[in-house]
Amino acid sequence: MRVGVGLPNTVAGATGALVLDWARRADEGPFSSLGVLDRVAYESFDPIAVLAAAASVTRRVGLVTMVVVGPLRSTAMLAKQAASIDSVSGGRLTLGLSIGARKEDYAVTGVPYEGRGRRLSEQLQDLRTHWEEGGMVPHPARPRGPDLLVGGLSGEAFGRMARHADGYVHGGGPPRAFAGAAGRALAAWSDMGRPGRPSLWGQGYFALGSDDQPARGAAYLRDYYSFTGPFAEKIAAGNLTSPQAIADFVRGYEEAGCDELILLPTVAEPDQLDRLAGVLS
Amino acid sequence: MRIVTVGGGPAGLYFSLLMKKADPMHEVTVLERNPPDATYGWGVVFSEETLGALRDADMPTYDEINDSFAKWNAIDIRYRGQTIRSRGHAFSAISRKRLLDILQRRCRQLGVELRFLTDVEPGSRLADPSSADLVVGADGVNSLLRAQHADALRPSLDVHRTKFIWFGTDLAFRAFTFIFRENEHGLFQVHAYPFDAATSTFIVECPEVAWRGAALDQADEEESIAYCQKLFAEDLAGRSLLSNRSLWVSFVTVRNQTWHDGNVVLLGDAAHTAHFTIGSGTKLAMEDAVALAQALARRRDLEAALTEFELERQPVVERFQQAAQESSAYFENVSRYASFDPVQFAFNLLSRSGRITHLELEKRDPRFVAAVDSWFASRTGKGRLAPPPLFSGLRLRGVELANRVVLSPAVQDAAKEGTPNEDHSDLLREAAEAGAGLVLTEFLAVSAHGRIGPGTPGLYTDEHASVWGRIVEALHTSSSSRVAARIGHSGSRGATRPRVDGLDRPLSEGAWPLLAPSAVPYTRLSQVPHPMSAGKMRDVKQDFASAAEYARAAGFDLLELDMSHGYLLASFLSPLTNRRTDEYGGSLPNRMRYPLEVFEAVRAVWPPDRPLAVRLIATDWLPGGFDVQDAVAVARELHARGCDLIQVVAGQTVEHDRPVYGRFYLVPYSDRIRNEAVIPTLVSGGLTTADEINTILAAGRADLCVLDPPIS
Numbered sequence: 001m002r003v004g005v006g007l008p009n010t011v012a013g014a015t016g017a018l019v020l021d022w023a024r025r026a027d028e029g030p031f032s033s034l035g036v037l038d039r040v041a042y043e044s045f046d047p048i049a050v051l052a053a054a055a056s057v058t059r060r061v062g063l064v065t066m067v068v069v070g071p072l073r074s075t076a077m078l079a080k081q082a083a084s085i086d087s088v089s090g091g092r093l094t095l096g097l098s099i100g101a102r103k104e105d106y107a108v109t110g111v112p113y114e115g116r117g118r119r120l121s122e123q124l125q126d127l128r129t130h131w132e133e134g135g136m137v138p139h140p141a142r143p144r145g146p147d148l149l150v151g152g153l154s155g156e157a158f159g160r161m162a163r164h165a166d167g168y169v170h171g172g173g174p175p176r177a178f179a180g181a182a183g184r185a186l187a188a189w190s191d192m193g194r195p196g197r198p199s200l201w202g203q204g205y206f207a208l209g210s211d212d213q214p215a216r217g218a219a220y221l222r223d224y225y226s227f228t229g230p231f232a233e234k235i236a237a238g239n240l241t242s243p244q245a246i247a248d249f250v251r252g253y254e255e256a257g258c259d260e261l262i263l264l265p266t267v268a269e270p271d272q273l274d275r276l277a278g279v280l281s
Numbered sequence: 282m283r284i285v286t287v288g289g290g291p292a293g294l295y296f297s298l299l300m301k302k303a304d305p306m307h308e309v310t311v312l313e314r315n316p317p318d319a320t321y322g323w324g325v326v327f328s329e330e331t332l333g334a335l336r337d338a339d340m341p342t343y344d345e346i347n348d349s350f351a352k353w354n355a356i357d358i359r360y361r362g363q364t365i366r367s368r369g370h371a372f373s374a375i376s377r378k379r380l381l382d383i384l385q386r387r388c389r390q391l392g393v394e395l396r397f398l399t400d401v402e403p404g405s406r407l408a409d410p411s412s413a414d415l416v417v418g419a420d421g422v423n424s425l426l427r428a429q430h431a432d433a434l435r436p437s438l439d440v441h442r443t444k445f446i447w448f449g450t451d452l453a454f455r456a457f458t459f460i461f462r463e464n465e466h467g468l469f470q471v472h473a474y475p476f477d478a479a480t481s482t483f484i485v486e487c488p489e490v491a492w493r494g495a496a497l498d499q500a501d502e503e504e505s506i507a508y509c510q511k512l513f514a515e516d517l518a519g520r521s522l523l524s525n526r527s528l529w530v531s532f533v534t535v536r537n538q539t540w541h542d543g544n545v546v547l548l549g550d551a552a553h554t555a556h557f558t559i560g561s562g563t564k565l566a567m568e569d570a571v572a573l574a575q576a577l578a579r580r581r582d583l584e585a586a587l588t589e590f591e592l593e594r595q596p597v598v599e600r601f602q603q604a605a606q607e608s609s610a611y612f613e614n615v616s617r618y619a620s621f622d623p624v625q626f627a628f629n630l631l632s633r634s635g636r637i638t639h640l641e642l643e644k645r646d647p648r649f650v651a652a653v654d655s656w657f658a659s660r661t662g663k664g665r666l667a668p669p670p671l672f673s674g675l676r677l678r679g680v681e682l683a684n685r686v687v688l689s690p691a692v693q694d695a696a697k698e699g700t701p702n703e704d705h706s707d708l709l710r711e712a713a714e715a716g717a718g719l720v721l722t723e724f725l726a727v728s729a730h731g732r733i734g735p736g737t738p739g740l741y742t743d744e745h746a747s748v749w750g751r752i753v754e755a756l757h758t759s760s761s762s763r764v765a766a767r768i769g770h771s772g773s774r775g776a777t778r779p780r781v782d783g784l785d786r787p788l789s790e791g792a793w794p795l796l797a798p799s800a801v802p803y804t805r806l807s808q809v810p811h812p813m814s815a816g817k818m819r820d821v822k823q824d825f826a827s828a829a830e831y832a833r834a835a836g837f838d839l840l841e842l843d844m845s846h847g848y849l850l851a852s853f854l855s856p857l858t859n860r861r862t863d864e865y866g867g868s869l870p871n872r873m874r875y876p877l878e879v880f881e882a883v884r885a886v887w888p889p890d891r892p893l894a895v896r897l898i899a900t901d902w903l904p905g906g907f908d909v910q911d912a913v914a915v916a917r918e919l920h921a922r923g924c925d926l927i928q929v930v931a932g933q934t935v936e937h938d939r940p941v942y943g944r945f946y947l948v949p950y951s952d953r954i955r956n957e958a959v960i961p962t963l964v965s966g967g968l969t970t971a972d973e974i975n976t977i978l979a980a981g982r983a984d985l986c987v988l989d990p991p992i993s
Contacts, residue, residue: 188942
């Protein structure tokens with residue numbers, strides 16, 4: 001299993017300079033990928049723009065969206081942006097998409113909330129076609145374009161993933177929850193008669209340090225997930241705040257069959273990267 | 282800490298005494314609407330696991346509870362005049378009244394204030410959140426606190442379809458006893474278990490129709506007793522049923538999105554219920570009490586403690602609720618198994634909730650499992666060995682399968698002009714050498730136009746037949762596996778690109794015209810198919826028959842017709858894709874007419890000593906679509922025309938369906954088709970272990986299983 005790290009593009013206090021520095025240092029560290037989250041109606045960096053910036057200051061590390069809310073974006077523009085990042089990064093992009101969970105992101109972008117699942121399915125098909133057939137997008141680094149991942153826990157999400165994507169991206173939780181979702185992803189894949197198997201991606205939150213980092217991380221998660229009501233408290237309680245907790249989590253995901261795990265920061269301070277690198281090495 | 286507990290049942294009392302014990306400075310009050318000696322309810326059951334938790338939490342009550350237990354280890358299943366016994370199950374039960382008495386005394390001893398005959402009514406200030414540091418809603422299935430905090434807790438209440446009534450009896454059963462008795466009104470079931478030396482709980486359950494038919498909806502308490510006493514006279518052996526405000530009710534499954542709101546927290550039945558057929562209500566409630574008390578001891582911050590309590594308990598409860606749902610669904614549909622042999626009936630009942638598998642039962646009661654295995658093996662009638670069901674043979678017409686495992690290599694999309702290549706033969710050989718009783722090819726097109734894409738292998742030229750013939754012969758030479766070909770026509774899902782980059786992407790060049798019952802394109806980008814004319818229907822039927830003849834020539838042992846996943850024959854079956862107004866569209870008999878005609882044409886040329894199977898869609902996974910009831914009807918018709926096996930699959934009739942990929946998601950469909958249409962079934966869908974397959978086979982939920990590789 002590969003282990004990557006998140007860019008703090010939605011974490012309070014992250015500056016542009018910090019994000020770029022973070023990307024540079026992650027590229028030099030033991031991390032397989034840099035992951036970004038997507039939220040419109042929340043103070044945060046745009047995931048596509050920030051990955052483009054990260055691409056320009058890194059040479060090696062993979063670039064992955066965990067996930068972008070696809071239906072909020074026009075497919076032609078997204079195809080073009082993703083192909084551009086893929087091209088300038090030498091084929092390092094993996095594009096994870098889902099329908100998202102926040103009505104307000106749809107409201108501020110003026111995109112109808114209803115029918116978003118169907119639109120995402122269509123978008124997945126059209127992205128691949130844009131990349132394969134060209135004419136509008138830059139020459140992709142790989143002939144078929146970036147790998148596509150789909151997230152979500154509904155039956156429709158698993159079906160959509162298995163019909164149109166290359167892998168599944170889980171939304172976080174204990175290894176047991178990941179294992180259950182991975183089992184459903186594989187069942188859908190085999191039901192659809194796709195060759196091979198989907199790649200399986202997981203994610204978890206962390207905040208390392210003996211001062212107030214865990215408390216600040218939890219406060220960020222409570223705020224970020226406040227739209228879920230009482231569930232935010234549970235997500236905050238699941239934040240990984242000790243080397244042991246991270247080691248157990250990584251082992252659990254590996255045993256559950258995860259191909260790549262992205263650990264997402266909840267505190268926007270560069271020493272988080274060093275601490276995480278220390279735990280993983 | 283000042284704690285107010287609403288409800289003096291086991292959860293409320295136990296939590297209260299644990300808190301007071303942890304810190305005598307806590308001020309703990311229990312409010313209970315009934316008097317201390319209210320006696321309704323009879324016995325409650327505990328597992329070994331729960332007893333361990335109770336021992337660790339409070340030794341004095343554990344000792345008293347343990348001394349009061351009725352303990353036994355057997356389950357009796359009385360069915361069709363026979364009693365089948367399975368041992369090794371370790372049950373303990375205690376009278377509810379006795380349990381409450383122990384807990385009340387311990388509460389008083391520790392200094393918990395118990396206020397009986399204190400009803401907390403809506404608007405009452407007794408349980409006002411501002412009146413205490415913590416308010417605990419242990420007020421049962423009809424919880425007032427839950428209702429008051431519904432906005433935050435988001436409860437959902439699911440009322441079950443059957444009716445049940447909770448009696449006692451002065452007969453001490455010697456086992457957990459399931460009794461099934463049928464009369465003119467329907468099937469009545471009893472769940473009975475002892476809870477002391479002289480008394481048992483005796484729950485009667487029946488479908489609502491039977492309940493109304495027997496006029497029990499009009500019956501008062503005494504009439505209900507009289508009716509049940511008469512119906513179960515033989516089982517009661519002259520003893521009587523005891524009532525204690527016993528009423529016929531429907532079980533309500535309670536769920537809450539969250540169990541706490543500020544300083545109010547729910548415990549036990551107020552927070553969650555699980556159908557009584559897995560008997561775990563009190564067990565879960567007391568475990569909740571232990572977990573909440575521990576979380577409060579660990580965490581100084583109340584919100585953190587309540588969150589931790591939920592994080593610990595919710596997954597456990599969800600697992601029990603899942604098992605309870607399987608269990609109650611089993612009892613709701615038990616008449617489906619009326620023709621089962623008592624041995625299989627018993628195994629099916631014991632494995633109903635998914636918690637007890639073949640392997641687990643073998644640990645508990647090897648003799649019982651030996652009897653099941655031996656009965657299972659005896660039907661193929663060979664030898665005196667009784668292997669696990671997976672290794673039992675199966676005979677379909679003249680073809681003998683060595684075992685029940687089917688392997689089907691993944692799609693290759695690698696054929697040229699329909700001719701299979703070496704990848705196909707290598708993967709099939711691997712499957713055969715792995716020991717599968719049956720290996721099954723991927724979809725083989727019955728014509729060039731019936732291909733899914735340019736790489737789809739086919740069975741429509743002499744060359745195809747001769748290449749397949751060599752492959753089949755090699756498999757027969759190198760293994761004892763039997764070999765099956767799946768043949769089909771892609772219909773509106775034809776002329777697509779290789780599936781490695783996604784399904785149903787139309788070919789940009791070299792596409793051929795598509796056929797379907799109606800002009801309904803599969804996706805918005807798909808070619809609009811041509812509705813089939815009578816001539817085309819004849820041609821395609823002929824293609825199927827020719828493919829069957831090629832399959833015979835190639836030496837395939839079994840042939841499977843594809844009626845699934847939105848391919849041609851399936852798209853006739855579903856009203857979502859079949860909009861015809863002739864005799865091939867409209868009603869289900871019309872929609873199945875063409876698939877049945879094709880089946881008959883194939884059966885006519887396929888050798889009588891070789892089995893013919895159908896891969897059949899069980900549901901479209903969309904309201905208004907083809908559903909499992911339709912699938913049962915189609916399976917019956919196929920059976921009547923000489924179909925030997927149904928492979929059960931689901932979905933993909935249309936692009937935007939709503940699939941359900943739970944654990945073993947196809948097994949319930951297989952169960953229903955197998956036992957309602959009475960035809961052998963093949964099931965797939967995430968079965969990765971021999972134990973899972975043994976359990977499904979022994980329980981009569983399928984006859985053959987596709988084994989999938991494990992995740993990593």
